[in-house]
Amino acid sequence: MASTMNQFAHLPIPLEDVVKATNNFHHDNIIEHGGVGIAYKGRLLWSGRLMEITARRFDCKHGDGDLEFLAEISALSNLKHKNLVSIIGFCDEIDGKIIVTTYEANGSLGQYLNSLNLTWKQRLRICLGVAHALSYLHYEKGRDYAILHCNINSNTILLDDNWETKLSGFEFSIKQSVNDKDQVCPCEHTGTMGCVDPAIEKTGGVTHKSDIYSFGVVLFQILCERKALIHNEGDRSLAQLAKHHYERGTLHDIIHPHLLNQILSPQSLLIYSKVAYSCLNDDRAHRPYMHHIVAKLEKALELQLRHENIVRPFFLFYYLFFWYSLFLDGNFSFVSVSLFSILLESKSK
Template identity: 50%
Template sequence: MSLIQELAHLKIPIEDIKLATNNFSDDNFIGEGGFGRVYKGQLGDSTSATTTVAVKRLDVKGGQGQQEFLMEIVMLSSYKHDNLVSLVGFCEEGEEKIIVYEHEVRGSLDNYLATDYLTWVQRLQICLGAARGLNYLHSGVGEGHRVLHRDIKSSNVLLDQNWEAKISDFGLSKIGPMNQDITFLVTKLAGTFGYVDPLYVATGVLTKESDVYSFGVVLFEVLCGRRAMIGKYDEEQRLLSHLVKHRYEEGKLDEIIFPNIRKQIKPNSLQTFSRIAYQCLNIDRKRRPTMAVIIEQLQISLELQIVSHCYRETGLSSMVIS
């Protein structure tokens, strides 16, 4: 039995999808990437109830192919977590390859990096949610194996109504054994420039620490309110990862923090956050933290921020929090 046959219970007829999206109407269009176009729709069921969905219509000519299409379906049908996007179903009819997800109403994190929508506390909570989702992939999917995402970036972190983070886009993911220093030797590089682990680029060796590096870039995007690619300059200036490492090592990170949140951030919260984010970008993968350690440090950063705020609100701001 083929994989598609095994997942037959998740198949959605193309006519239902066309009905849900008004035949892929421009009015329903909500996004586009290397994979193709995404549409918002209302998908009905046998009880006449409807679900708001996001419909990813793969561009089989220029985007993802059969392997990536199958990988995403397998991943999302096999692994469930509060901080992963939820699969509704898929369609493979004729040349159509379509994946249907639950619609995350707030869209992707990259749209909010340089806006006033998110306070520092909200940004920390989003980072924590994304970290928990990635930690599940690395350590919680089952005994003896793990999932490497391979394309962690702010545009692949979706946000629901409550601003809860959901990791998405698993077309490039790899499933491999645990408890090995080298999970994969990959000859064809995958990922997004500005986020991809330079050690992976140089060696072709993929490990869970490759995801950790990418996540470190996302953490600094959240702090600095800017994307991984920051301008058309030489490489040292146009990559956020290079800029933040230099500023951190010079003790000048404050100069590039997103101005709208700079005054909100308590010094001890910033110190904890920036230290763990910086460690993620270590060129030596063995010195990068695990996702479990990242979660621990982000939680501490959040608690320091909230406690400091509470002391300030109650007139006890002079107290020192160790």
Template identity: 45%
Template sequence: MSSIKEFDHLRIQLKDIKWATNNFGIDNYIGGGGFGKVYKGELVISEKLIMVAVKRLDKALGQGPPEFWKEIMMLTRYKHENLVLLLGFCDENGEKILVYEYLPRKSLDFYLGDTNLSWNQRLQICIGAARGLQYLHDPEGTQQRVLHRDIKSANILLDEQWKAKVSDFGLSKFGPANQQFTFLVSNTVGTFGYCDPLYMETGYLTKESDVYSLGVVLFEVLCGRFCIENYDDFRRFLPTLAQKCYKEMKLDTIVSKSLRGQISPNCLYTFSTVAYRCLQRDHKERPSVSDIVKELEIALEYQVSSFIFLHMAKYLKISIRVPLRHSFC
């Protein structure tokens, strides 16, 4: 691990964090996860008073100093517009605290079932998350790629403009970036439902393990539901349900009802096909994140084109037929 001293410029005193969060007051509490509780507050950073998110380690939840320092090391070395920004940390009086930019819309999991979140917004969020993961897998100027190991909708944060930012790097691993396939023997970690089945069975971690998890998120966004629901049959597990419906050309039965009139057929085909490929059992059959980004951008182009055609037809009062690559309906 890098020398801890190289991060000294990011240190923030505990008294300042307590003042900013009203001593971790309940009114400042905004959420929590596997690392601990998260609070909002105002801190002076670079001589400016700004809103921040403060994540306080709770060792009872299973994470500890290794994850704390991994997060600091990761977010000081890897910076991208689609990765959350670390502003500082505190390691004082037994407390281990991470300070991030404040993202007012919290995380994607809060909006999966939100009928007000349009398909265009959802698609842009997916593209942003994929671009963040693409940067981790193919970083510029380094021979080390980052395997996140816990891609899920709760770890995709959203700013005021709905820009997606990948977060939570405490479980991540480094691997060589100059190889087509990266294999690391690893103790299995991650979140059930999102975790690559092959990784869970063998302990072999690859960059394609992150791809599987991203595919689960893509189907969550499309279907407007979490990857695991309270059913007693195969519908409980979204990856299994989505693969079955895709192969039977019945995706329209699981697409969120609020989205069914919004998605163009070509966009649906392109989006669902790349999501389906992410879930393939054989990691060699899964697309790279670069390919995922390209396909999602193509899906967006189809969506925008369809919108333009429909509005032209309405304005000119004529019927315009949008060419279909495929239909699930």
């Protein structure tokens, strides 16, 4: 493994620097307990800059975690995209195998599935960010290999301080010739419960269409504000529930009313739900490619924004008319201030 790591010679970070950055891996700095170790937040002075970081400490007892450690470094060091988390460096010493990446201030998508503050427009943009990231992983012009992520779920989708998507969790990723990306690739880790491609059991491995199935589950999580596995319904999967309602035309029954009220374009919801449903097809051959998903989600967002731009002037006119009526009753000074405030608010949006 040491010889393999030589290709990443520009990325090592001394263990003592990471220890200092995380206050000796203090429990107050724990972000999450992941499948391969614990992630800590910290502040690292590196290359003359003080940076907010995430230090992911791999559990490598008895050799476990070595392959995942290498897989993540290999993927992140060779991939550059605005919707992927960025690697700063790593520590590979006897006392610790740690990957240091940029800290994403708003945590994971999984924390906000039930949030009333995450609007439909924001949710669409997050979905589109993941779709762009996966499209880049599966195919990029001029690159002779594809990356199968193999771990798409709401907790590996991170959000920065501007709520932009940053895909993480590459410890189980697989590099495959771009010409062979439809070929089945054996994989010990098959995904998170509720997000696992059911075709794995039949074929014995994954393809890039396994990522698409998992993404379909995430799309319905974002729409229905539910976990991938519904424990209070006998561990029923959201995929099963969503497919059941979609096929019967009752999808609105499992969408929270506060979110449903924000979806101003019925066509936007139709396009979104149709592409999410197509991702969950049991037959991999009938699941869409990522570039197709990107185009559909862009259209869904465009329709939502178009309707928002229509609705906003209507309400502005309504309020202006209301305040003008008060003006006719002699409330000039109060109305003038109110009108001015409304106009400013509208202009800022």
